[in-house]
Each structure stands twice: as structure tokens, then as C-alpha cells.
Amino acid sequence: MQRRRAVSRKQNRRVHALITLIFCIAVFILVCAGCFLLVKTDGTITNKPNQSQGDSSSAAPDGADSTTDGDSQQExxxxxxxEQRIADATAxxxxxxxxxxxxxxxPALWDExxxxxxxxxxxxxxxQSEGLKYSAKDGCPYMIAVNRAASTVTVLALDDEGNYTKPYMAMVCSGGAxxxxxxxxxxxxxxxxxxxGxxxxxxxxxxWDSYLFHTVPYYSQHKDDIEYDQFNQLGTQASLGCIRLLVCDVKWIYDNCPIGTRVVIYDNADDPGPMGKPGTIYTDPTDESKRGWDPTDPDSANPWDAAFRSGTAIRSEAAWNEWNDAQNDGRWNGSxxxxxxQGWSTDSSVEGTRG
Structure with a gap:
């Protein structure tokens, strides 16, 4: 009798253990299933919106996956x-x-x-007393307008009436008082x-007189010895009176604006020009391998990435077409x-800056 009771108790314990095991497995499966519903395929947790709050944008359309890639489903x-034109031109x-x-x-307002x-x-x-003319001049495809106060140069091409009013490109510059x-x-x-200097x-x-368009000054007549501290001031009034430009921009004038090209210099601090004002490039004074170069210099020895060769000018479609064609046919390479x-750049902390 006692033996039968012992056997019965042992069987009951086994049944209880089996029931407990089944219960634990069931709980584990339920937990895993719940996590599977909450976890996205890319491993991030999705906090599903409460659709009872009336956010109709949170409901997925029929046949669509209700999960997202982490971006809001709101339009x-x-x-x-x-805005799109400005965004495209700015980019x-x-x-x-x-x-x-x-x-x-x-850009839709440039011509106007x-x-x-x-x-x-x-x-x-x-x-008027200066004799300003902006009608066509033989042999000169462009006129140059310099906004001294806003540090911007705008190149103007001929419009349909034969006047220099059509903005072609804008360049960042530095003039002075x-x-x-x-x-x-x-x-x-x-x-x-x-x-x-x-x-x-x-x-x-x-x-005119002693005033020129030219690059940011160099300490010596070597292309790897630019005054890099002065380069970082481009876009502000920083010169002794000349108009400083990026190498690619001043070389464009050198290559494309014949002697006799008209230039008007004016002041308007509130409006940089018809196309706007271009941005600038930073030269790290501690980077001795690149600091002595203008990033836009077309010389093949320039250590800067070749992508910088186009500079920061704001260009019209015609100007971009010209730029791309010139890179393909090499029309400006001869200059x-x-x-x-020099093989090294002058240390401005020792020499100071000039020009």
C-alpha cells in the first residue's frame, strides 16, 4: 500500500513538472511572438502610432507593409x-x-x-559723370560689375537688346577700403x-592705375606659397585696394575678358548682386601639405582634390556648359x-601677411 502511494506521488510530481514545462514553453512562445510583432526586420523597435487618436496618416493602405524604414509616414x-529653383542652384x-x-x-529673377x-x-x-556705358562693345563678350561692399563680382553677358545686363556668373572676391x-x-x-609687400x-x-584683379597674394612667385591666412579672408574686405579672386575665377577673366573689357565698381552692402554671393573654401593653416595652394589652381601638381577646380562661382546654365566644354577640349590649358x-609654404606666424 505504501509502495503504491509512493509510486502515485512520483507520478504526480512528473505530471506537475510536465505541466510546468508546457506552461513555460507556452509563455516563451507568446513572448517571442509579441517581440516579433514589435521588432522590424532591420532590428529597430517600431513604436506604432495609436490609430484611435485620429492620425489617419499612420494607417497603412491595403496590401502595404505597415512598418517603415524609420522615417515618418507623414508627407x-x-x-x-x-524654392525648388533656389535649392537646385544652391546645391x-x-x-x-x-x-x-x-x-x-x-535664377528666374537673374535677368530681371x-x-x-x-x-x-x-x-x-x-x-553718369564717369561715362558709364553698358551697350555692346566690339570684341568684348562680357562686362564686369564689382560690388565692393558685398565682396561679389558679377559677370554680365549681352542680352537680346545688345546690352550687358544678362548675369553669366558670380564670383566671391575681396576688395578694400x-x-x-x-x-x-x-x-x-x-x-x-x-x-x-x-x-x-x-x-x-x-x-585702372595700380588696381588689379588678381589671386590671393603669394609670399613668393611659387604656386605652393599662397598667403593662406589671407585666403581664408576671401569674401571680406581684406585687400589694399585690388580685387582678389580664386585662381579659377581670376584665370577665367584672364582667359575670357579681352583687354578693353568694361568694369564698373559700385557699393551695395544689402544686395550682393543679381545672382547672389558665392561661398568660400577653407584652408587649414596646420595642413602643411595643402595650405600653400589655392584649391582651385588647375595645375596638375595641386594636392587638392580636382573637384575643387571649378571653385565656388554661381554659374548660369550657359556658364556651366562653357566650363564643362573647356574641361573636355582644354581651351584654357595653354595659359x-x-x-x-618652392616645395614648402611660408609660415605666416613668422612672416606675417601682406598684399
Whole structure:
């Protein structure tokens, strides 16, 4: 009798253990199933919206997966046509900007604004006394407008009426308090030019008297010895009166604006120009391998990525087409200054800056 009771108790314990095991397995399966519903296939936790709160955007359409890739299912606001044009132009102009971002005007307004600028300057008594003309001049496809106060150069092409009012490209620059206002015509240009300091500039084009378009100054006549502290001031008033530009921009003037090209220099701190103001590139003073170079110099020895060769200019479609064609056919390569390197860049903390 006692033996039968012992056997019965042993069997009951086994049954209880089996029931407990089955219960634990069932709980485990339920927990796993719940986690599976909450965990996305990419391993992130999805907090499903409470559809009872009336958020109709949270409900997935018939036949669609109710989970997302982590992005909100709410529709993003649609850009207006104007906003899209500005965004597209800004994206292109921002490609090389590592310091200051560009300020781009709606491209649909460029022509209208270019015409308004030239009409405004021509109506100004000062520029009337300067003899300002913006009608076509034989042999000169462009006119150059320099906004001294906003550190912007705008190149103007001929419009359908034969006047220089059509914005072609805008370049960031640095002038100075002594930069002269007025109306001029370029008399001469140079591949290298001795500047104050002494210092040196590449691809210089004289505007008038001792004032020129030229690169940021170099300590010596070597392309790897630029005044890099001054380079980082491009886009501000920093010169002794000349107009400093990126190498690719001042070389474009050297290659494409014949002697006799008209130049008007004016002030408007509130409006940089018809196309806006381009951004700038930063040169790290501690990077001795690259700091002595203008990133946009087309010399094959330039250690900067070749993508920087196009600079930061805001370009019209025609200007971009010209740029791309020139890279393919090499039309501007013949004017690249010979590679004559110093092999090291001058330490500005010792020499100071000039030009």
C-alpha cells in the first residue's frame, strides 16, 4: 500500500513538472511572438502610432507593409517652383564650399535683376559723370560689375537688346577700403604680377592705375606659397585696394575678358548682386601639405582634390556648359602658368601677411 502511494506521488510530481514545462514553453512562445510583432526586420523597435487618436496618416493602405524604414509616414511639405529653383542652384554652388555657404537668388529673377542693376547705375549721377556705358562693345563678350561692399563680382553677358545686363556668373572676391568706385576699361594683363609687400599674384588683369584683379597674394612667385591666412579672408574686405579672386575665377577673366573689357565698381552692402554671393573654401593653416595652394589652381601638381577646380562661382546654365566644354577640349590649358614650386609654404606666424 505504501509502495503504491509512493509510486502515485512520483507520478504526480512528473505530471506537475510536465505541466510546468508546457506552461513555460507556452509563455516563451507568446513572448517571442509579441517581440516579433514589435521588432522590424532591420532590428529597430517600431513604436506604432495609436490609430484611435485620429492620425489617419499612420494607417497603412491595403496590401502595404505597415512598418517603415524609420522615417515618418507623414508627407513632407512640397517645395514651390521658386524654392525648388533656389535649392537646385544652391546645391550646385555649394559643392566646394567648406567655409561660407552661398547666398543664391532665384535664377528666374537673374535677368530681371541684372537689367535693373545696370539701369540703376546708369541713372546715378556719379556713374553718369564717369561715362558709364553698358551697350555692346566690339570684341568684348562680357562686362564686369564689382560690388565692393558685398565682396561679389558679377559677370554680365549681352542680352537680346545688345546690352550687358544678362548675369553669366558670380564670383566671391575681396576688395578694400581703397578700392576705387567708378567705370573703367581693362588696359593690360599678366600671368604673374609683383604686388605690394612685396608679394605676387597670378593671372592679374589691371582695372585702372595700380588696381588689379588678381589671386590671393603669394609670399613668393611659387604656386605652393599662397598667403593662406589671407585666403581664408576671401569674401571680406581684406585687400589694399585690388580685387582678389580664386585662381579659377581670376584665370577665367584672364582667359575670357579681352583687354578693353568694361568694369564698373559700385557699393551695395544689402544686395550682393543679381545672382547672389558665392561661398568660400577653407584652408587649414596646420595642413602643411595643402595650405600653400589655392584649391582651385588647375595645375596638375595641386594636392587638392580636382573637384575643387571649378571653385565656388554661381554659374548660369550657359556658364556651366562653357566650363564643362573647356574641361573636355582644354581651351584654357595653354595659359596655365608653368609648375615652379618652392616645395614648402611660408609660415605666416613668422612672416606675417601682406598684399
Amino acid at each position: 513632407q511639405p512640397t517645395m514651390t517652383e521658386e 550646385t554652388a555649394s559643392a566646394n564650399c567648406t567655409k561660407d555657404a552661398p547666398q543664391v537668388v532665384d 535683376r541684372g537689367k535693373a542693376l545696370m539701369e540703376q547705375l546708369a541713372a546715378d549721377e556719379f556713374y 581703397d578700392t576705387p568706385l567708378g567705370f573703367f576699361a581693362t588696359p593690360v594683363n599678366y600671368d604673374w604680377r609683383l604686388l605690394a 612685396p608679394s605676387y599674384g597670378q593671372y592679374a588683369t589691371r582695372i 596655365i602658368n608653368p609648375t615652379d614650386l
